[in-house]
Amino acid sequence: MPNLLEYTPSGWYCPIGDFFIDPHAPVERAVVTHGHTDHACPGSRHYLAAASSVLVLKERLGPDADIEALPFGQSMTMNGVNVSLHPAGHVLGSAQVRIEYRGEVWVVSGDYKTVAEPSCEPFEPVRCHVFVTESTFALPVYRWQPQSEIMAEIHAWWRANQDQGRTSVLFAYALGKTQRLLAALDPEAGPICVHGAARVFLPAYEAAGVRFPPIHSAEAAEVRRFAGRALVLAPYSSFRTPWFHALGPTSTASASGWMQIRGHRRRQGVDRGFVLSDHADWEGLLSAIRATGAERIGVTHGHTEVLCRWLREQGTDCWQASLVRRWSEDVG
Secondary structure (H helix, E strand, O other), X not given: OOOOOEEEOXXXXXXXOOEEEXXXXXXXXXXXXXXXXXXXXXXXXXXXXXXXXXXXXXXXXOOOOOEEEEOOOOEEEEOOEEEXXXXXXXXXXXXXXXXXXXXXXXXXXXXXXXXXXXXXXXXXXXXXXXXXXXXXXXXXXXXXXXXXXXHHHHXXXXXXXXXXXXXXXXXXXXXXXXXXXXXXXXXXXOOEEEOHHHHOOHHHHHHOOOOOOOOEEOOHHHHHHOOOOOEEXXXXXXXXXXXXXXXXXXXXXXEOXXXXXXXXXXXXXXXXXXXXXXXXXHHHHHHHHHHHOOOEEEEEEEOHHHXXXXXXXXXXXXXEOOOOOOOOOOOO
């Protein structure tokens, strides 16, 4: 039997089903794992995505994009290939793509995290013959602390800044990380302001039943009104812009898995780094791979060589899939 998937200049392609998964160029039919820009490319004629991701994708792809919603766990057939979507736990509506043809099952994970939290559907292992996994944090040094411990650190930093009359500015990705933080913040700690780049996604999350505390606009005048008591959630691209300089005295921090390595925090130029990632850590990747029972593993997006070498040493058939990753606001 030929491979169910092959990598082409436009991305992963299923020749039997005649569809692409997360193509990085416009195609006739695209199955999209989630709404980050390196996975959701505008311009395709037809899209298939998880039902809970459609509102997010409309923000990314445009209101007129032709998006067919498929609930998690339900299947449809494309030219004889059965396709179903299963939660990846990365952001709201993020999906693993399961494709089956004549008893052969492949799963493309997209991006995923294995630790459950309230802002998105929890990761669901899917049994398969071939599993294509990301490897963003595929080094043993990347091992995440429980979210409760990170949030306690964030709240302590926020309180210390309030004592000094400084506004706390926490940089986080507009889609996924901001909503995760927002769902975990204590509204009794002070006013919470959210940058417009992230606010546009809140209705999609609220429609899916995610609950957020009361928020305020992150317009500079609104932030200054709180006289150093507020916590502002904003994308890193807003750092050192005229908007940022208009906020008054601040203390800055970044929430990312890359904060595990001190040099990343220095390069970003922030005062604090909080290790909080929407990707699986080293142990999470290995546990997810084991849970699939897959005979072959394809490794993409990250430390592909390290993860492949480790898997081969354990006797697992593995190959590196060299993908050209488009720019994305989600890199940790």
